[in-house]
Amino acid sequence: MGKVILTLVSAILLSTSYTLGKEYFLMREEAYNILGIKKGDNVSKAYKDLAKKYHPDLGNKSNKMSEINVAYEFLTEKRFSKKYKAALKRLEERLIEKMNEMDRKSSKAFS
Numbered sequence: 001m002g003k004v005i006l007t008l009v010s011a012i013l014l015s016t017s018y019t020l021g022k023e024y025f026l027m028r029e030e031a032y033n034i035l036g037i038k039k040g041d042n043v044s045k046a047y048k049d050l051a052k053k054y055h056p057d058l059g060n061k062s063n064k065m066s067e068i069n070v071a072y073e074f075l076t077e078k079r080f081s082k083k084y085k086a087a088l089k090r091l092e093e094r095l096i097e098k099m100n101e102m103d104r105k106s107s108k109a110f111s
Contacts, residue, residue, distance in 0.1 A: 032071075034071035035047060035071050
C-alpha cells in the first residue's frame with residue numbers, strides 16, 4: 001500500500017513540477033515577445049529602446065510601458081525564478097507531509 005501511495009505522490013509531484021516549469025517557460029517566452037527580442041539578445045538595450053518609444057512622459061497614452069516594465073523585471077531579476085523554486089519546494093514539502101501522514105494511518109490500521 002505504501003509503495004502505491006509513494007508512486008502516486010511521485011507522479012503528482014512530477015506532473016506539478018512539469019506544469020510549473022511549463023508555465024515559467026511560457027512566461028519567459030512572453031516576456032521576450034513583449035520586448036521584441038529572443039533569448040541571448042541584450043534585454044537592457046531592448047528595454048531602453050522601447051522606453052524611448054512608449055514612456056508616458058514622452059506623450060505616449062498607451063499602457064504598453066507597464067507591460068514592458070514587467071517583462072524587463074521578469075527577465076532581469078532573479079526573484080521570479082526564486083519564487084518558482086520556492087513554490088515547488090513548498091509543494092514537495094506538503095506532498096511528503098501527506099505521504100508521511102498516510103503512512104502513519106496505514107501502519108495504525110495494520111497494527
